[in-house]
Amino acid sequence: MSATGFNADLRDIHFVLFEQLKVQDSMAQFDDLADWDIDMYKSVLESAYDLCDGLIWKTNAKGDSDGCQLGENGEVTIPECFTDAWNALKEGGWIGLTADPEYGGVGLPFPFGVAAGEMLTGANPSLAMYAGLSRGVANLLAVFGSDWMKEQLVERLFAGELAGTMCLTEAGAGTDVGNNRCKATPTDEEGVYNLVGEKIFISCGDHQLTDNILHLVLAKVPGAPEGSKGLSIFLVPKFDWTDRSRNDAVVVGIEHKMGIHASSTCTLALGANGPCKGWLVGQEGQGMEIMFHLMNEARIAVGVQGLATAVAAYLNALSYTKERVQGGAGSKAVPIVMHPDVRRMLMDMKSSTEAMRSMLYTLAIRADLSERLKEKDPATAQLHHNHVDLLTPVAKAHCTDVGFDVTVTALQCFGGYGYIGEYPAEQHVRDVKIASIYEGTNGIQAIDLLGRKLRIQNGILLMQWIDEANKSLAKAKETGHFDAEISALEKGRDSLGACAMHLGQLGMTGNIKAALLHATPFLEVMGHVVLGIHSLEQAMVAQAALDEGGHSESDVKFYKGKVLNLSYYVNNTLPKAIALSKTIRSGDESALDEVLFG
Secondary structure (H helix, E strand, O other): OOOOOOOOOHHHHHHHHHHHOOHHHHOOOOHHHOOOOHHHHHHHHHHHHHHHHHHHHHOHHHHHHHOOEEOHHHOEEOOOOHHHHHHHHHHHOOOOOOOOHHHOOOOOOHHHHHHHHHHHHHHOHHHHHHHHHHHHHHHHHHHHOOHHHHHHHHHHHHOOOEEEEEEOOOOOOOOOOOOOOOEEEEOOOOOEEEEEEEEEEEEOOOOOOOOEEEEEEEEEOOOOOOOHHHEEEEEEEOEOOOOOOEOOEEEEEEOOOOOOOOOOEEEEEEOOOOOOEEEEEOOOOOHHHHHHHHHHHHHHHHHHHHHHHHHHHHHHHHHHHHHOEEOOOOOOOEEHHHOHHHHHHHHHHHHHHHHHHHHHHHHHHHHHHHHHOOOOOHHHHHHHHHHHHHHHHHHHHHHHHHHHHHHHHHHHHHHHHHHOOOOOHHHHHHHHHHHHOOOOOHHHHHHHHHHOHHHHHHOHHHHHHHHHHHHHHHHHHHOOOOHHHHHHHHHHHHHHHHHHHHHHHHHHOOOHHHHHHOHHHHHHHHHHHHHHHHHHHHHHHHHHHHHHOOOOHHHHHHHHHHHHHHHHHHHHHHHHHHHHHHHHOOOOOHHHOOOOOO
16 A cells, blocks of 8 residues: 555445455356356456556656647547557457457456456556447447447447547536537438537537547437436537548647646537538437447446545555654654544445445446346346436535545644645546536436436335345344444434425425425435445445454454444434435525525
């Protein structure tokens, strides 16, 4: 572990995957994974760690300082050191780690993609974005693309030979994607349209890592309905694959950002100086339906970004506090990890990051099972799908908010050294802040949770989650441990339910603005309670291991740390949910008063 280098908690990753979730058992039922065992899975994870600890991490600070530059003819130059790192991702098959072998992928379960993604993002979040977007475009085309797209493009995207982006945002439209001015006019060639318009904030919009870049662009055909229902989606290559001519999808500006400097964030002009050819994906008017397939995957990935950067920051801080010796007022100088206030900060970061890892990896395995069990056990598959549907906005919003808070706390552990570039603490803070903004701001995630997810089938998604939480609480009672913690979590669960009922009643009486006023606090309540349940589930596994005995000294410390996580979380973090619940149910609507902000 290093205060200035790459760190990932491989021991905890193993714990969540193999002891808590028992991925090796749940996946053994599927023929394509029947031959995989724990040692094989661990070998993949250890290879990911070695790659990130070596080549990938070495590009992080350099990429941050070099940034991206826009040259002539709309060509963007990204840090040169990324080339070798990208080639390593290609050669190792990391972009297609979870992809179907039909498309050249390894075919591993989604949780291993999340685990590898956590390490890659913790080592270099900017580089991880190039890989993540390419994988997302490949996954989308594998489902919705035409036969020739599947045959000619998907495998090359997973292989890192092609790269992808998604182009939603336009100037002035922001989150209102339906307010889209980009136009697509049919040509004489079947399925091919000419696009005219401009897209902004396009992550990884141009670079030289691959021979071609495939942009997924939302646009409207002539006569399309107003709003998001009129959107179609088009595949717009940088170079036309038929004759390698330059398509008129050209970068006209790049953003100078707070963080993720090595991710080229571009303004893309389409059809401004010549034909910009785009190939229709799916059917006209199907754009938002198709794009959400990519966005939901991206929102989970952004939650992982919050976790990954938080973990990197926490472990850098933990190492630093063990090395930094300081005393005061005549007291003996000791490593500052011994100072009570520092230990409080470390415990706050430890308990939060480990609970987030449990939540996100659980979300990943349930997303995987929801697909694999569709035909074999559709009822169970639907339960898994409902869980993922409900918690995706919570994963995106809560894990990025908490992730940012953790990086700020980590910086505080470094004191003045955290504020300067000698250590990576300040870069972690800058890099992770975007995660609460892009892929739908966290306020939008809260509205999605309250205004859509909780309304599905009269609240069935939340009721199913509460039922599962109750089963975890009942199982914990059977252990004879955790009585106080269980009682606290039951209060948290009841506070969450009371909030949901209160906001539902506001909606039913037509007081929509008052309900939306509390959408973000409600998501925070749910996030705290969900992570509390995950802390309990981890503590149960750890306590069972301690009761069994026969472990090494390091494992005993690890398991005791899980039990202490639960105690800390329910006494220091969970009360925030109960307090917020009271605030939400207070009836205060002062922020909506017309005299304000006129």
